[in-house]
Amino acid sequence: MENLIDWSKVPNDPVFQLVFPQREMLDPEQYHDVETLLRKGHAQDSLARVIQRIRLDLNPYPAGQLTHNVPIFEGRPLWGLQHKYRETVLFFPFHGQSCHAYCTYCFRWAQFINMEGVKFASKDTVDLVAYLKAHPDVTDVLITGGDPMIMRTTLLRKYLEPLLIPELDHVQNIRIGTKAIASWPYRFVSEPDADDCLRLFEEVIAANRHLAIMGHFSHPVELEPEIARAAIQRIRNTGAQIRMQAPIIRHVNDDPEVWASIWRTGVRLGLIPYYMFVERDTGARNYFEVPLVRAYEIYRQAYASVSGLSRPVQGPTMSAFPGKVRIMGVITLRDIMDDRMIETFSRAHGGVPAIHADEPVLICDFTQARDPALVKTVFFAALDPHVTWFDQLRPAFARERFPFADEGDRERILPSYSVTECLLH
Ligand SMILES: *Cc1c(COP(=O)(O)O)cnc(C)c1O
Ligand code: SF4
Numbered sequence: 344m345e346n347l348i349d350w351s352k353v354p355n356d357p358v359f360q361l362v363f364p365q366r367e368m369l370d371p372e373q374y375h376d377v378e379t380l381l382r383k384g385h386a387q388d389s390l391a392r393v394i395q396r397i398r399l400d401l402n403p404y405p406a407g408q409l410t411h412n413v414p415i416f417e418g419r420p421l422w423g424l425q426h427k428y429r430e431t432v433l434f435f436p437f438h439g440q441s442c443h444a445y446c447t448y449c450f451r452w453a454q455f456i457n458m459e460g461v462k463f464a465s466k467d468t469v470d471l472v473a474y475l476k477a478h479p480d481v482t483d484v485l486i487t488g489g490d491p492m493i494m495r496t497t498l499l500r501k502y503l504e505p506l507l508i509p510e511l512d513h514v515q516n517i518r519i520g521t522k523a524i525a526s527w528p529y530r531f532v533s534e535p536d537a538d539d540c541l542r543l544f545e546e547v548i549a550a551n552r553h554l555a556i557m558g559h560f561s562h563p564v565e566l567e568p569e570i571a572r573a574a575i576q577r578i579r580n581t582g583a584q585i586r587m588q589a590p591i592i593r594h595v596n597d598d599p600e601v602w603a604s605i606w607r608t609g610v611r612l613g614l615i616p617y618y619m620f621v622e623r624d625t626g627a628r629n630y631f632e633v634p635l636v637r638a639y640e641i642y643r644q645a646y647a648s649v650s651g652l653s654r655p656v657q658g659p660t661m662s663a664f665p666g667k668v669r670i671m672g673v674i675t676l677r678d679i680m681d682d683r684m685i686e687t688f689s690r691a692h693g694g695v696p697a698i699h700a701d702e703p704v705l706i707c708d709f710t711q712a713r714d715p716a717l718v719k720t721v722f723f724a725a726l727d728p729h730v731t732w733f734d735q736l737r738p739a740f741a742r743e744r745f746p747f748a749d750e751g752d753r754e755r756i757l758p759s760y761s762v763t764e765c766l767l768h
Contacts (some may be wrong), residue, residue, distance in 0.1 A: 346568045347525075357562045357601075360594040364447050368467065368627035373397045402455035403627045406664045411713075413463070416474050423465020424474060428666075428711050431483040434471050435463040436502045439491035444526040446561070448592050448631045450623040454489055468505040475511050483517040485557070492523035496536040500543050507550035517547055518555040524585070525558070525565035528574035537577075544581040554583040561589045562596055563604040566612060575612050586617035591659060592631045593637050599644035606645070606653035619658030624732045632731040635659070635705065639670040657710055663733035666712030666749060673726060676700040676740075695741045702726070704739035710746075722746055 347358040366374060376396070380390050404410075412425035412433075425433040440454050449455070463472065475481055482514070484506060491499065506514055523530045531537055536607070547554045556578060565571060569714060587609045591597060591617060596605075606616045622631045622637055638659040640757055646654060648747045661668045676685060689697035703726040709717045723739035730736060736743050 347564050354575045357595045360632055368630045387658045401470045402625045407622050421470045429480050432481050433487050437464040437466040438494045438498045440464050440489040444522045452626050472505050474551050477517050479513050483516040484514050487520040490521050491519055492521040496539040516553045518557050520557040522559035524574050528571040531574035531577050536589050541581050544583050548582040551655035556583050556585045558585050558587050560587045563608050566608045579613050586615045590620040590622045591633050593633050597633050599641045602645035606649050610652045615652050616656035621659050621661045635730050666709045668707050669710050673708040690740040699740050
């Protein structure tokens with residue numbers, strides 16, 4: 344807080360907005376309900392009920408995480424794992440399910456509040472190792488949370504070492520998702536077990552694995568402190584790579600210069616820009632969300648102002664139910680066809696293309712998908728300047744459907760669990 348927040352700019356300072364809840368994050372009615380109960384000095388349980396109702400309204404587990412990502416293995420759901428994309432298994436170590444940062448937009452907020460005992464978490468790696476042995480297609484394990492770097496090294500070691508056995512040689516990439524370089528860089532520099540942590544990273548690499556630190560960076564100010572730079576240097580000296588990712592968030596980083604600066608500074612420090620995400624449809628989304636077309640424009644302007652070394656960055660990307668959807672561009676039919684072509688095309692399609700020839704549309708594609716056949720599928724969506732998430736997109740050119748099915752798929756994997764049932768159970 345001393346390093347990252349400019350207190351003379353509060354409440355508009357981006358990192359202040361990142362970590363301090365704001366009144367406008369709740370809608371006025373929700374705010375009023377809680378305020379009334381607090382003023383009346385109401386019993387704890389009625390307060391808890393109202394809060395629980397608000398939480399359920401905030402879509403705690405978006406994109407089928409609870410119902411579709413938890414794998415069933417030998418007849419039993421493995422609650423500490425998520426397996427959505429063939430190559431990559433997410434692992435949620437029990438001791439890593441809290442965080443130094445507590446971002447106000449956190450899409451894992453439901454993990455932190457003990458929502459009726461539902462938590463993706465595993466206390467050991469027995470299930471994970473068995474599952475990975477049975478799935479030779481899996482090349483990546485992403486250790487996530489919360490923030491796994493909240494753990495002491497002795498604990499982290501307990502979760503990492505079992506992945507290094509020869510039988511799991513197909514797991515060539517071990518990723519750790521963390522914001523600790525920004526939010527607690529001391530973890531890698533001056534804490535008593537910092538050196539031991541770096542030794543552990545070296546052991547992972549010595550076992551012929553790529554160690555990818557998936558660093559969450561929301562703003563370039565996070566890369567300025569000397570201590571953060573020391574952390575980066577020390578991590579890179581182990582042979583690990585640090586990639587950068589974050590969502591685009593109103594009030595925090597909805598500005599092309601901010602993104603260009605994150606990537607430029609990051610590349611200078613040896614980091615690799617990886618994802619620019621769209622804020623997910625959970626929590627205080629109304630406060631944070633940025634229209635897709637605006638997110639794309641921010642991405643485009645930032646991308647246009649950096650060198651190729653920043654351009655591995657993919658975005659703006661939505662982690663939606665069927666997969667990761669990227670906005671690739673905005674065009675009109677007239678941009679790609681002359682009048683004669685539009686007319687011919689139009690005659691063949693009941694006159695529709697001509698009517699829509701000047702309507703801008705979003706070009707989207709899947710960079711990841713539950714169904715690998717969908718990867719790289721391109722589709723066109725009507726450009727509505729207010730749309731902020733995948734499920735609000737409508738097909739362009741007055742088509743009835745997108746060229747991918749999503750409804751049929753929703754039945755799969757955990758048919759007996761609806762989200763509400765999971766929350767109650
Ligand atoms: C993003 C994501 C991954 C990793 O995808 P990559 O494109 O390989 O980085 C894995 N699992 C889930 C559920 C994800 O959302
Ligand atoms: S760093 Fe990640 S897990 Fe931690 S609060 Fe922020 S978004 Fe959530």
